[in-house]
Amino acid sequence: MPLLEVKGLSAAHGLVPALHRVDFHVEQGEVVGVLGHNGMGKTTLMRAIMGFVKVTGGDIRFEGSSILGLPVNARARLGIGHVPQGREIFPNLSVEENLQVGIVGGKAAMAGTVAEVLELFPRLERLLDRRGGALSGGEQQLLALARCLCRKPNVMLLDEPTEGIQPSIIDEISETLSALTRRQDITIVLVEQNLEFIAGLCSRVYAISNGILDRQIPREQLTDSRAVSEFMGFVT
């Protein structure tokens, strides 16, 4: 049984359709990527799974049962973690407080400790007293990831974590997540434009275009980046 399964999912922004009958699944411990441009529906897909976007058709199943009727917070408490595009740090909370919100929002049993998470993100350690809004984009991204991991989510929805971030931090994120997946600790759905990042982490990659998720890019093609570049429109 897949941990997370999306079946025939359609969604719309008002009257404008954004997702068409999207199907995919994620197994426990797997890292699945979704590659696509801006405006193709990547973020909408993430937000639909999380419950922010109204679904017009299809189903989303988590651990075998449908979560469509659940509000966002209930999905979060089931163990779905979300690292949204734009990071959505609480700007006036300190870094430490940001992390604590990650813990207190969840079930007590699920909660890790701030200390455990800081081991994964040593860079945050010396920033603990800083205001979230005062961090650089890269630091904010680390914080968003750490905040999500504080809750030990069963599956993590990761929305463009490399957006606008210095390469050193992209590498850091990549390494941290690789380490976690190697320990089979975590299941991730990752939407990205950055091929390197997605190829480095994901076992399977789907391509999304105009709200249609129809192609799975085979693992071997990921290393043949010409095919992917073509997909991205860089090569004629």
Added chain:
Amino acid sequence: MTTINRRLFIKSTGAAAALSLAAPLVARAAADPIKVGGLHDLSGALDSIGIPMNQVFQMAIKEINDAGGLLGRPVEGVIYDPQSNMSLYSQYATQMAVKDRVAVVMGGITSASRETIRPIFHRFKTLYFYNTQYEGGVCDRNEITLGTTPAQTVRRVIPYAMNLFGKRVYTIAADYNYGHITSAWVKRFVEENGGEVIETEFFPLDVSQFGSTISKIQAAKPDFVLSAMVGTSHLGFYRQWAGAGMKSQIPIVSTVFGAGPEQVILTPEEGNGILSCFGYYEAVDNPTNTAFLARVKAAYPDNTPTISEISEVTYEGMMIWADAVREAGSIEREALWEVMESGKTYDLPAGKVSIDPKTHHAIRDVYIAELQDQVFQIKEAFPQSQPEDTQMVCDLVADPEANKHYEISL
């Protein structure tokens, strides 16, 4: 005009709706009742004063009907609630005069409401009784004014208090016509009696914080405080005065305390010892009053109103009007004026009352009383006080067409 309107009236669909709107509330008695209008605030800021007035008004109607009605016809009350809202006052007044065609109207509480409706009744020739104590100066033959004026009350209570407490007076007053005019009278009477008003402060009706004033009064060290404070917000003054422990230090004299149910809203600790002056207290000791209070209690056993001058005078208004109707054998106002202007004396709960033909104001007994445990104890009575202030500016005998509210300059 009337005939045309009646003819057109039937054609109009809109008028039918308006008619159903205007259907009186009190059940129609036998055919062709005499309608009397009651226009008192039953909701909004002044309802605590308006509701007892309305209760007594209805009781008076019932008493008149129980005694066989007037001219063989029953009396029917037309009661509207202007909700302490001046534009509703003006609407309902018009409605009573033009549509309901009431014989007489009792009503209006503040001077503002009176000045809203008085011109309307004057214009439509509908007899009007204003039953509230006020600042004086209305000169209008159509209005019978039965409440006390400063010349009747302030004039008495100032020398009484100066005699008791001393000659230095600190005046605090509500910031509107009544307060301004009353404090001018206070100043005049204090000075006439050889005293001094050391300060006069005015407070908008919505002020409820008096800390700074209480400090100022303490700094000024008057012999007593003269209060012409009005309304529920201003009651905060008495509470805060007591809260600061000032009650034992400087006495308070008021020209208006007890017009509404103030004495039962304040606790005894807050209210005891306040001196005031009115044309009526429940404590007035005569058989008419005893019987009157018993009837009030019987009519409203569950929600017995505290009777103040304003509500008692409303009862007076109804009784004086009914008497005039009986004697004149008519409800036409000219005939009623004649009876009332005849100098006839009425025996009423407040004592002896007659109407001054020059001003259409009441000549009446006035009392000074002190509040003890939420009940006024009468200290002194002044029989047959004249409305001298209004008399200074108004002579309806000489000028029956007068239609003005004078501000009496001192």
Added chain:
Amino acid sequence: MTEVEGYKILRTRGLTMQFGGVTAVDNVDLDLNDGELRCLLGPNGAGKSTFFKCLTGQLTPTRGEITFKDQPITGWNTHDIVNLGVGIKTQVPNLFNGVSVYENVRLASRRKHMPAMAREIAEKMMEKCGISHLARREVGLLAHGQRQLVELAMVLAEEPSLILLDEPAAGMTGDERDRLAQLVLEAARGSAVIVVEHDMQFIRQIAKFVTVFNRGAIFREAMIDDIMRDRAVQEIYLGKQANAAA
């Protein structure tokens, strides 16, 4: 890097925009010739839209200067800048939703022209953009691609001397995109144009000289063919593995 000579209609010096700890636009020096068509590339979050907002006065830059038509417009009100001759199609279309397509476009042309002329221009622009058949429709109910075209028609109807287009091709079908490319090329004959776009097919249809943004700063400026071959540029888009592709 190719230097293009001519009258500089737009010039920024040291333009910087910070939000708290995040630097969205970082010390940008950009020059634009009159009548030039410039493409602005860069991954998400590179600061392109923020850069546009600084140019139009929607944001006041933290530091730096902007000169347009030899006027220092830094800190000016949006409408004053616009009235100097700037037209912008924003990333998420900003439209008058409750009213019709025609009314939207007409309000754009009406700013400069008398009613009769404004009507004529509005109709012409709708025709050009292929939305005449939608003229009476309420804008709020249109699909994304159609909304993009409406906004484009509005920008063209303003007849600005500098046109800023933020992701004009997003949400468009192939045909719509081809038409858009023609429109942009045509517009560039009369005005200077800056286009921000991710759609590489579209970019190749129109681009000559290209500026690449990365993390708020100018990363490269070169002709499109050089950019397409530039490994570093592909890297910032796709990550290091893109190397192999070149």
Added chain:
Amino acid sequence: MEKSAIRDPGFYLMIAIGLAALFIGPLVVDMFTIMQVTQYVVLSVFALSLGYIWGFGGILSFGQAAFFGLGAYTFAVASINIGETTIPLILSFLLPAAFGAALGYFMFYGKLSDVYLGVVTMVVTLIFWKLANHTAGPEYVIGKARLGGFNGIPSIPTLNIPGEPDAWLDPAQLFQVFMAILIAVYVGLRLLIASDFGRVSIGIRENETRASLLGYDVRKHKVIVFSIGSGIAGLAGAMWATYQSFIDPNAFGMEMSAKALVWVMAGGVGTLVGPILGVILLQWLTLKLGMMELLNSFVVLGAIMMALVLALPKGMVPTLRGWALTGWTLARRGRGAARAKKPGEEGGAG
């Protein structure tokens, strides 16, 4: 929206109803009803002033009473001093409009928005109310007019025929003049809304950013809209003063501002008929409640307000129009076409 007022049948229907009431009303209805309706007419003008700036300029003012009161006091003071009412009536439009322009400049050039805008307008109203209440003393006199504080100004002249100060209007004539003013204000606003200026206002309401990105000076535009609304509110205040022949500080009251909000809200924001219907319905109800001793009128009015917000958030006119349109679509296309489109334009019938 581009369907101009000139071609809209609803517009002519409204004018026809208005003219019919103006000419035929006094002939068929008794005087009391005429006076009653006169009141609705006055308050409708007031409601239109807010309906315009809110519905067609996107400016939500909690302090429309400031201008209403200012107009009323301007008229009272000027007419008592001049002894004639035509110039005061004009002044009562101009002075509030000028004050509205000044306040608008203060607010819109300060980039105040939504709830803060509301508070500032409310505070201005409160200041007027407090100061007007404070003018009880004899020292507050303007020319021959005592301001009178809480008690207000009595004996305000009834309107007279222009140029003939002694030719006072009787209630029927007053009704006719007021009805004419209402029609003029309604027609004027409809034409204004249909004009390019009005369309830009609607554009600003729909999307301020786009309006400024087209080069329209949003601030200036809002100041003008606000000032026109203020002038109309002032005119309504003057009509109120002369209708009641007295005015007191409650003209500046929060309740007056709030009532205007409720009328517009109940009738429908973005229409001009809505505010008028709102006035008629709610004023009629208030009056009726005051004549029944069933329930405290506050209870009923409060309940109605809450019900309106919860059940008819768009107001009566747009809701009814929506129903009508749905019904029409259904009838025309049969059951399959139940997805009725939203009405394509504001104020189509308004």
Added chain:
Amino acid sequence: MDYFIVVALEMVRAVAWLVLLSAGLAIIFGMMRVINFAHGEFLMLGGYTVVTSTHAGVNEAVAILILAPLSVGLFGIIVERLVIRRLYGRILDSLLATWGLSMLMIGGVTLIFGNTVEGIASPFGGMAIGAYQVPIYNFVLIGFAALVLFGVWVVLKFTRAGLIARATMQNPAMAEALGVRTSWVYMATFGIGSGVTGLAGGLIAPVTGVVPTMGVNFVGQAFITVITGGAAVITGTLSSATLLGTISQATTFLAGPVYGDAALLLVALVLLRLLPQGITGRIFKRSL
């Protein structure tokens, strides 16, 4: 010198008064961006709870400190469930609905209690400062104003609930995505805000007395204090109450209460013009 102390004390009391009047409203506005126009009537309800329960023989302190906040808090929760909940994100609609609620409450209380109820005397009496008498109860008011602000600060700063509240205030969608039941947070916030308002109503009842319409006198001041303060509950309330309270009280001493009120309004007007998002919209941004 005595007079100076008395005047200063009166200013502090005026500040405390504004803090008490507006704290509950500030909590609700700061957290939820909802303007509760029935705020004055919530105060009134607190006052009535105290007066009626005291007359029924309940100890005054118990009535003020326990019954008033509890009953008004519960009432607030019911109101949130039935009305406010449906109007999130619609500032104006919630304002109009709560205005309707305020009329409903005035009418309802009038129906139940009538329009006049005997008040309770203010406890403790007066004390002497030099030649002057001041009410001891003033110190109670000042103390509780400080306590309310301090209490809110402690809760927000040091408790789990406070952390959740602050996170929700800054970014409700993200808080929700982290498992926070924001609808519960809002309900609790409204309840607590109402409870604080109930306490304030109970505290002011001995000073002003109770009538059904009393709220009207307070809602304007509370509203202006909150909006002038801006979104931060504690710093906002404290800074605007201090500024408005001292200036208006100083003006009252110098020129009388009308000018005091007018000064309060004018200062608020100028402040909002200069700082369109309130004091804490510009300065003290990061505070609670």
